[in-house]
Amino acid sequence: MVRFENVGLRYGLGPEVLRDLSFQIPAHSFQFLTGPSGAGKTSLLRLLFLSHRPTRGLVNLFGHDISQLGKDDIADLRKRIGIVLQDFRLLDHMTTYENVALPFRVMGRSESSYRKEVIDLLKWVGLGERMDALPPILSGGEKQRAAIARAVISRPQLLLADEPTGSVDPTLGRRLLRLFIELNKSGTAVIIATHDIALMDQYEARRFVLHQGRLHVYE
């Protein structure tokens, strides 16, 4: 599903923040991505989300060499990827329900076709009572859950999550991890970037460890 070969990334004329990354992410797989702050976790997630282009090497996503893709192709590929960012990126003028339903809306689906699915998921992540609330009045944990719900609602083939349990208590963290595991069981490849050792210890999965821009994979 994802293949990196000797990939390097630098910003402008600065030093390489990612060096010689070579790995594969098979379909239906689950992996944690960890490493110290500044090791390049977010940069790697952005490469996987096609927000950045590598400065060298080959990135192949869903069978496509991304260096050959145009903007419209990238937009199509992104519909198959869900992403949860550390700063949530919720739209403040939309309710929690509308934020979570946004991927369906962009796909052009009618509201009645996804209403039940969105409401069920919001209930699952504990936001059943906050559906009509606007993000500015949500707590950090609620925003995080809303962002996760938005990323998984369309059941993407690849889910990228950057510190998805950073703002929630351990109980809710376990519940969210269960959501990712359920999603993985239904066919989505999952990559969770986290510092949380306790979270990683709760589920047996491959670990990608980034250190000084280089990647070490522990099966």
Next chain:
Amino acid sequence: MSRPDERGVLVDLGQEGPPLPARARNMSPIVPRASIHGRALVAVVAIMTFLASTTTGTVLLVSASAAEWQSDVASEITIQVRPQTGRDLERDTAAVTEAMRAQAGIVEVKPFTKDESGKLLEPWLGTGLSMDDLPVPRLIIARVQPGTGLDLGALRARVTQMAPSASVDDHRAWIERMRSMTNATVLAGLGILALVIIATIISVSFATRGAMAANRPIVEVLHFVGAGDRYIANRFLRHFLRLGLEGGVIGGGAAMLVFGFSESIAGWFSGTPVGDQFAALLGTFSLRPSGYIVLAVQAVLIGAITAVASRQTLFATLNDVD
């Protein structure tokens, strides 16, 4: 690159599921209207449309009046019989008048008498002068039937045969000058129109860039959820099309009201010296229905130009945002 598989529900809450709302939810617009500083843009487009419409209306008015003058003047021939030693001016004038009356294509001939010729000179020479002492030429005005192809060369030869000092003027030089002036007015109008449209496009581009900058977080999130540039541009475009049309209708409507009002004012003053001078210069000062249609079409066009300029800017800006 559409998704190949469709899986079942992600989470099944079974009987715990919340009841569905009875009615569909009213979804907020993806790009909030308030985030685009619409009032300023509507005002700019309205002012530009007003200026463009006033220019177009004035050009139409001047063209119509000029065409009217030209047709009036072109249907007249003026013959001037100058006094000459050894010739009887009265007899020459009478002979030329008769010849003109006999000429095919001439529907009316009016010779000016000595007194009438004197009256024409009063504004310059004052009253109380004896015209007998002055070598005042006589004028003969002949009205030509519209559409008649008069052989001016032959006519001139005949007239000078009867009165060697006579000259025939069909006002061609004056008409040419008038035509040049009208063309210059139309060109100036088109120039102003072009400037107004360029200024509109620039204003709209700035407004679009401003709106895109203000809504950059929305654009980024839309990219995250897989929206293409076309989808995002369309969300913004409908706002700008509406704002452009709103401005176009306000500006165009105001210009139409001004022309309608001016027509009424011209009507109130008709019969007065001021009104008569005005009418002589600008005709009836009324736009024909076709003129109002032109203004309406122009207002819609400016609205459309706003949308197109906005679209170009949107795509250019989206290329920079990711």
